Amino acid sequence: MxxxxxxxxxxxxxxxxxxxxxxxxxxxxxxxxxxxxxxxxxxxxxxxxxxxxxxxxxxxxxxxxxxxxxxxxxxxxxxxxxxxxxxxxxxxxxxxxxxxxxxxxxxxxxxxxxxxxxxxxxxxxxxxxxxxxxxxxxxxxxxxxxxxxxxxxxxxxxxxxxxxxxxxxxxxxxxxxxxxxxxxxxxxxxxxxxLASERDHRQDRLKGAKVYFTPIDREARAEIDRVWQDLTHGNEEALVLTIKGRKLELPRYHNGVARASFYDLCGQMLGPGDYLAIADALRLLVLENLPRLGRTNFNEAKRFVTLIDALYEAKVKLIVSAVDEPESLYIEGPGAFEFERTASRLREMQAADWGHGH
Incomplete structure (x- = not known):
């Protein structure tokens, strides 16, 4: 055997x-x-x-x-x-x-x-x-x-x-x-x-690795696929969270790591409680296809701000593919000024030692 x-x-x-x-x-x-x-x-x-x-x-x-x-x-x-x-x-x-x-x-x-x-x-x-x-x-x-x-x-x-x-x-x-x-x-x-290992294997894997990909092109997609494979070894399942009797499903999940698109998490009617539960359940989120934000998708943008706040407070590591750099995502429309704090958090979350010790 x-x-x-x-x-x-x-x-x-x-x-x-x-x-x-x-x-x-x-x-x-x-x-x-x-x-x-x-x-x-x-x-x-x-x-x-x-x-x-x-x-x-x-x-x-x-x-x-x-x-x-x-x-x-x-x-x-x-x-x-x-x-x-x-x-x-x-x-x-x-x-x-x-x-x-x-x-x-x-x-x-x-x-x-x-x-x-x-x-x-x-x-x-x-x-x-x-x-x-x-x-x-x-x-x-x-x-x-x-x-x-x-x-x-x-x-x-x-x-x-x-x-x-x-x-x-x-x-x-x-x-x-x-x-x-x-x-x-x-x-x-x-x-x-x-398990008192000297090494942090996950930090080693991501150390110096890019965690923010822009523009969203074939290369960015391939790179995110590679990171996802490295984190999950091809094992994934759905994680179903129950929040106040409602079910929220993250379809791609493995061992504290989830992968979702911007519209999966910000395109539906989710609130702060949902994002807190997501942040509580994860140690790393791969978030794909972050679009330009503004007047046309104001509600989605507001939810995105709430999501980033929840992830930031819970020290969840974030890997993102986005249409542009954080500072250029939301340049006009109501909420542009408030978004500056979110852009700054997105920058901070790119640091190699971000999320360590969560």
Whole structure:
């Protein structure tokens, strides 16, 4: 059987990844889970007078470390190596789904919705692979403990990445003392490992690389395709965000990185709450086909300003293709003066170290 170390060595040999001792040290934890899952019997053996005993599932993994250290790339390899039903999902998106399901079941008069919610998840998959576990919302903080307790009871294996150590989850959050048992649960059911690589592979990849392309010609499109391929390795899916009961879909998404056109994000009736949710879910946005702005597309321009403000505040890295340089995008019409601040932010966001540490 191909082990994760074999897979990793293959990718290094193909030139897809750079060998990194810190990443190699984390591989045995992933391999332990893969092997135990592969060796687990399909159905537990049943005694004559006893109920079938469910074998103890392998301990999961909580892999934390700075941005760009390769946590998600290792998770990709792990998910690829599994022969059991697995779901790879951004933690933020998963919790939004769970909140929507909680709301639906409560609406149907279900007294304790958490059990059926957990059962729905554990019936569908054996492994939950989360990108970026972080808790910022009190509703999530109050739900997550009970939900994960039920998932663990059902034998679901959880593997997650995070930018922070478990003790810093929901730090300074409202009613944090109610959340602390969840941190204990994480430490009990998951092996906690730091990925302490010296290198920031993502910054290395983008360091010195252009992030603002103008004019929008064949060369710019080819370059953006190349960057997108480099960031996603050809893996992409839709990310569905639920905002106040409405669904907002980013069709092209992978591991904290999304690609959309100006009209996808500014041509529809989205508001500040939508852009905040997008900024919260991403660490990098590839935004294509930014047109000239002015009187004729005033509403779209206003939305664009709101989008850039949300991305700027959340320190999301931005790669853009635009019809012109930032200062020349909006030169006449109402809002031209206010746009100067947006142009200046677009300039600042082009710096090589912009977005570092998000």
């Amino acid at each position: 191909t082990t994760l170390t074999d897979l990793y060595d293959e990718r290094v040999a193909e030139g897809h990844i750079l060998r990194d001792p810190a990443q190699e040290e984390a591989l045995p934890e992933f391999e332990r889970i893969r092997r135990e899952l592969a060796e687990a019997p399909e159905k537990p053996k049943r005694g004559l007078f006893r109920k079938a005993k469910v074998p103890e599932p392998p301990k999961g993994l909580y892999l934390w470390g700075g941005v760009g250290r390769g946590k998600s790339m290792l998770m990709d390899l792990f998910v690829e190596s599994l022969d059991v039903p697995v779901r790879r999902v951004h933690f933020h998106a998963f919790m939004q789904e769970m909140q929507a399901e909680l709301h639906r079941l409560r609406g149907e008069g279900v007294d304790d919705p958490v059990k059926p919610m957990a059962k729905g998840v554990s019936d569908a998959v054996k492994v939950l692979a989360f990108d970026e576990m972080q808790i910022t919302d009190i509703a999530d903080a109050m739900l997550v403990g009970r939900l994960f307790e039920e998932l663990f009871k059902a034998g679901t294996v959880v593997v997650t990445t995070s930018n922070r150590v478990p003790d810093d989850l929901y730090k300074d959050g409202l009613n944090r003392q109610l959340f602390l048992p969840f941190i204990d649960l994480i430490k009990e059911r998951l092996v906690v490992r730091e």
